[in-house]
Amino acid sequence: LTDKLQDVFKDLRSKGRLTEADVKVALKEVKMALLEADVNFKVVKQFVKSVEERAIGQDVMNGLNPGQMVIKIVNEEMTSLMGSETQELQFQPGKATTVIMMCGLQGAGKTTTTAKLAGKFKLKGKKPLLVACDIYRPAAIEQLQINGEKQQVEVFSMGTSHSPVDIAKAAMEHAEKNGNNVVILDTAGRLHIDEGMMEELQKIKQAVTVHQTLLVVDAMTGQDAVNVAKEFDEKVGIDGVILSKMDGDTRGGAALSIKAVTGKPILYVGMGEKLSDLEQFYPDRMASRILGMGDVLTLIEKASANLDIDAGKEKEMAARMKKGKFDFEDYLESMKQMRNMGGLSGILSMMPGMGSKMGDIESMIDEKQLARMEAIVLSMTPQERRNPKLLNPSRKHRIARGAGVDISVVNRFIKQFEQSQKMMKQFPGMLGGKGARKGKF
Ligand code: GDP
Ligand code: MG
Incomplete structure (x- = not known):
């Protein structure tokens, strides 16, 4: 072989596999991007480490440089971490009634999302009943009633003088008589996680059979989302997550944090204040957004x-x-x-x-x-x-x-x-x- 050819081959070979140095350099940038997207720093650390192990020694695809190849791997890993496929909310089989309990901090978007979900379920031929279990916040019941009316679904409420547990129980009886096959319990939130709130949710779960406990998290919460998700999952047990307010300018790092910490699927994302603004969650789109490296x-x-x-x-x-x-x-x-x-x-x-x-x-x-x-x-x-x-x-x-x-x-x-x-x-x-x-x- 001539020198010229040997040079070409050397080039080919050096492009062949990702070296530790390639990976380290690229992951530094990824780390910054994830922190900027408000992904929890512990999650970032763990994630970057796992990608590093996977990436070193991998073949670099034709048409990409080593840095881009690392980004490709990162993007794939993030997508698969967040669920690879879009997850559907599971209903009870046949004619059985599905009971959903909404939970989350105050202002996260529970009441709004309750009404959004009702609209989606109606389109699937379900007959939802919305239940006003938030007896603390002024105008909370009225808010649910107004939203329910907009969606043309029934709202069950007993004012503020009964306990949320009693309201939930009564609502179940009402649903059975009325033929509602989906019951959504809109519960109260607090500004911060506290024992009282957790206890109340636990009590509701003990009193009625809840099939799906959905945590609503404000996408703007950022780093704190990890604590919120972890706490709710440990104390109440959650089955899925809805990320609200993704129409804002947040990159949505909370999604990655929550998924990494709880392992629970993200089912929907809230994309606005209108009741039609609830979308299916797409892990690949979310990964791109969090990474923020569109180009x-x-x-x-x-x-x-x-x-x-x-x-x-x-x-x-x-x-x-x-x-x-x-x-x-x-x-x-x-x-x-x-x-x-x-x-x-x-x-x-x-x-x-x-x-x-x-x-x-x-x-x-x-x-x-x-x-x-x-x-x-x-x-x-x-x-x-x-x-x-x-x-x-x-x-x-x-x-x-x-x-x-x-x-x-x-x-x-x-x-x-x-x-x-x-x-x-x-x-x-x-x-x-x-x-x-x-x-x-
Ligand atoms: P709750 O306290 O958890 O019941 O929260 P609410 O449902 O009352 O929502 C609190 C505020 O957030 C309201 O002003 C909602 O209109 C707003 N909100 C809820 N979801 C979204 C969303 O996806 N996007 C935007 N932009 N605002 C939202
Ligand atoms: Mg509310």
Whole structure:
């Protein structure tokens, strides 16, 4: 091998796997981004450590640099941590009534979300009953009634002189008589977590069978979300989380913190004050938002998409090579792919069978040369590209004029091409499909 080629290979190899240094540098940036997004610092530390272990030694995808590759892994890990797939709220089977208890701090968005959920359930053909268990906050009952009316769902209330437990029990009887198959208990919150609040929620759970305890957390809570989620999960036990106020400018780091600490699924996100502003939770979108690296992620997506298309074409081309049918059209295609993949590594791996006789395409290594070769091929007619045998002297002269090169350059190039073709026929076994891209050079 010549020095030039060796340089290319060295480049290829050094791009091959993520080193510890690559990963450390990129993760520093990720750490900053997560802290900026208000992800709890302990969660950040843990998360970064787990990604570091996973990332070191991984192959760098074509079209990405090591830093971008780390971001890709980070994004995947975050997505999978937050649940990979969108989770649906589970209803009781058949005609059984599903009882949902809302909980969370004051102002988190429980009452609003209760009404939002009712609208969603109605669309699913359910008959919800909203229950006013917040007897402390002035106007809390009225707020639920107004929202219930807007959604055209029934609201059950007994004023402020009964205990939330009694109200919940009475509501269950009412639901049974009325044929409500979903009951949502809107409970009281406090400004801070306190024993009284937790006890009240526990008592409700003891008095009626609650199937889903949903914690509503204000997305703007940031770092504190961890304590809130942990406390509620330990003391009351939660089944799912709703993140409210995601329409604000918060990056939503609370989502990652809550999921990491409780392991409970995030079911919905609140996207505004209107009662229709409740959306399904999409882990991948959330991960992008928290990471806040839209540009990089778009680039990564593009590279992945390219790779998918290429994988198909590459297979097709490898099959043609095996049959010794690699023609100038294929050549053009591989040039295009090479450009897509951002460099020589593409074309080198596109011609896996040439490994041992790389010297033959040595002359193609120079980028300027490559451009000249491409000009030659482009000056051919499609018929000539598909059937190089057509290339007689007069055609070659025409092509040389078209490409603006000397006829000797055209002759040499075509001769090299024919040699490559012969080689492909000679060593069909060496033309692999899988693994070719990574290069066995
Ligand atoms: P609760 O104390 O937990 O019952 O909270 P509320 O349901 O009364 O909501 C408190 C405030 O937050 C109200 O002004 C709501 O309109 C507002 N709110 C609730 N959810 C959202 C949301 O997703 N986005 C926005 N922008 N405001 C919300
Ligand atoms: Mg309320």
